[in-house]
Amino acid sequence: MKKGLLKDIINAFVSLPKGLWVTAKNWSFLRPSVTQLYPEEKPTLPERYRGMPTLPVDPTLGRTPCIACGACARICPEHIITVVPEKVSDPKDRRPAEFVIDISRCMWCGLCMEVCPKNCLKPARTFELACYDRQGMIYKLEDLMRLGGTLEPQPEETKESEGAHAG
């Protein structure tokens, strides 16, 4: 008889029930399921959830503070952002006439949000982007403002430090 065979046999009779006991504990009421029943039970998104880029509405302006500078359109690696500025006389009152994002090609890199000088491109707090049609993936200015909600007031220094960082 090989050495250690008896030990192996005893070990089998001890360790196999031990394994069964571990799974039985999970099986019983001791470990409730961690499954989220999704359509009924929405997941709680983390505070810094990075969704699709949207244009939240600044409550003081009644629209997005975007100045249609086009920085986001230029940096976008997939060229999915189209910004057309509105023709206005006052250069301080620049705003986008059209702002289109084709989200079907977006890869969620977040560069547009980083580069925005007015910090007005914000991640949406939604993930349910499914639609029946490819046209549904193209978001216009109104859609982006609607999805974005309201823009929270932000401290000025953050922007400055970010600008310093970029420089």
Added chain:
Amino acid sequence: MQIDTAQLTALAIEIAKILAAAVCILVFILLVVLYVVLKLRWVIARIQSRLGPNRTGPWGVLQTVADAIKLFQKEDIIPRGADRWLFTIAPAIVFIPAYVVYVVIPFGKGLTVRPLDVGVVYVTAISSISIIGIITAGWASNNKWSLLGAFRAASQLIAFEVPVILAMCIPVLLSGSLNLDVIVQKQAGSIRDWNLFNAFPMCQIACLMLLIAGLAEANTTPFDLMEAESELVAGFNTEYSGMKFALFFLAEFAEAFTLSALLVTLFLGGYNPPVHFLGGGLTGYWFSLVSLVWFLVKCWLVVVLILWIRSTFPRVRIDQLMNLSWKGLVPVGLANLLVTGAYVGLWVAR
């Protein structure tokens, strides 16, 4: 030459009875497989802290029905280079034995299709045919994973057939009959008359051996070497789809249920109630009904045990598997047979 109408009517009735029994068993297998697959998914899900199927129908009970309907709609693919003819009949060679075995299983008092005198040998003999089907499937697919799966199937099933037979010999020796019905009737009475609680330790060893070797024969997870997903894609049934795959699937779960039915019949008192007042005093059709219920309850418990084992233990290696059978179970089984023979010959027979 006159045709004897009475004889012809008797023949027609006999044929109708056989057909009815065949259809009943087929429906039973389908329902059992639908339930066991669902239960398997529930058990594994709960053990992994998930919920499992809960959408299709109330509590998800229609999930496997939906899966089966989906499977039937799938395209039937025969790969290029496959042996078309063998590829087509292989699922039948696997399924038919798994189906025909149910002929001798005593579902209840008087509810055996044919209580054959050679019941135990019949079960092992018929279920050994399905090996050929698995090997044929693996060979005919013309795929290296399938062929490796077939190789493993051949060595594994032959290795574990021997311990299965050795373990089944113990209750046969104790009851002095190969007829499954007689073996069950010998265990009538209360829970103390069951084989599992008699003849310590021979019967307990044999029961454990039948469970282990039977799991290997039924190709369930700790021993599912022949279709090991992580190594062989899907083993012998890699190239199969649609109805042909469904037959393999059906046969696998039908065999798992056969294993639990055999364990119940040989060791757990078959259809007998565990205590006398829970139906032991009944007679006639009422006892048939109650015994059927007890048989199904016991089978359900054993099935849950099998699913529990299946969702707990990781797959063994091929050399460990071979060692377990040839160096572990076969010598123990032979020694057990010898001791039981001596016990029956010198003790019980006197």
Added chain:
Amino acid sequence: MAILGFEITGYQIAFVVLAGITLGSAALVVLMPNIMRAALFLGLTLLGVAGLYVLMNAAFLAAVQVMIYVGAVTTMIILAIFLSHRLMQVGFAQAIHNPVFAFAAAGVMFIFLFITVANSLWVRDICAPGPANTDVGVHAVANALLQPYVFPFELASVVLLVALVGAVVIAKEDRPGEP
């Protein structure tokens, strides 16, 4: 029932069907060019023989025939085919090298077996009309094996044991450093 003036019973129909399966698949074992299919037809032949045993009321023998010949021997033959390294080559076929000699050898074998069977004692039981009435149940087989025929039975088991040991000796690898 009468067909072409002959009285035919269900037993005879079953016999003809089973014998036809047995002989037909036996012929296909020899004639199939594909060796895998030939091996499977061998399995069918042996299954047909088991069916003939059932017709003779020898259910135990039939079950053992299925278990050992169909379940084990055919599987072993298929495994041996797998292990031959030419398996996946194109045109891997079995060939009958010397048909005349093979036919002669088979004929001699057939005559020898036929004479043996025709002169045996149990042949009149088989030749009796209708299904055999003798009890060939498990108990009868067991008593026959362990009382009148115990010596041939044990001799057969010794032969099997010798074959088993021989197989182990042949298969054992000679590793340096091992006794």
